[in-house]
Amino acid sequence: MHKSLFTIILYLIFPFFSYGNYQIDNTGKRSYNFDNIFSLSCPSYIELRDRESQLGTIIDSTINQTFKNLEELISKKTDIDLSTPLYRYVFQPSGINSNDFQISSASLKTYLRIIVSIYYEDDITEEDVHNLSSEDIQELGAYRYNSYQQLQSSLVGANLVKKHFRYYPAKRIQYGGKQALVYEYIRPASDESLTHVTQYLFYTNKRLLIEIIISYKETDKNKYYQDISNMIKSIKFY
DSSP, rough: TTHHHHHHHHHTTTTOOOOOOOEEEEESSSEEEETEEEEEOOOEEEEEEOSHHHHHHHHHHHHHHHHHHHHOOOOOOOOOOOOOEEEHHHHHHHTTSSSSSSHHHHHHHOOOOEEEEEEEOSSSOHHHTTOHHHHHHHHHHHHHHHHHHHHHHHOOOOOHHHHOOOOOOOOEEEETEEEEEEEEEEEEOOTTEEEEEEEEEEEOTTTTEEEEEEEEGGGHHHHHHHHHHHHHTOOOOO
């Protein structure tokens, strides 16, 4: 269950891009179809990152060295498996894709990232998640939160993590007819700003793991919480 932890660190710097088809409903929401595996609806102020945009080009030009440095750090500090997803989609505030510098710069001032990753999963099934006891879920949560704290300490220092890192009890929810494990926590950056992170893990009987990671500044929680909750509730599996 380590494979998806790597996404937490790389969601801004190392996006593996894929493209989803979407339709716009009468409220302005965009409904994305992810490779005919599942779909969900995103608020109109969120766009799928475009690797051909100026930002995408910059990321691509630095991606190899960034990955090499992070891979070395993670291999030294943790036992995380650096598995590569089959597909990864990165969502961001609308306007960042623009090749108009003023528009993209203004959009970058808002921090909101939604990372959708699809992994091959041969160990854990939908039934396994269904059969977990409450004690099992909390034990899994304790393991993950400990891993997150160790990794964050490697990046920003143990003192900041000890001072600011907070987490919510792990839980199991059901949306789209499937159950997911949910891990939610608040992590500090080097400048002591706080980021609210929620990770959803949907295990399917198609030997796939659907991971959705949502992150935004803790000060923006009231701004995004309801829209993001509605987005997760809109998920439909095929």
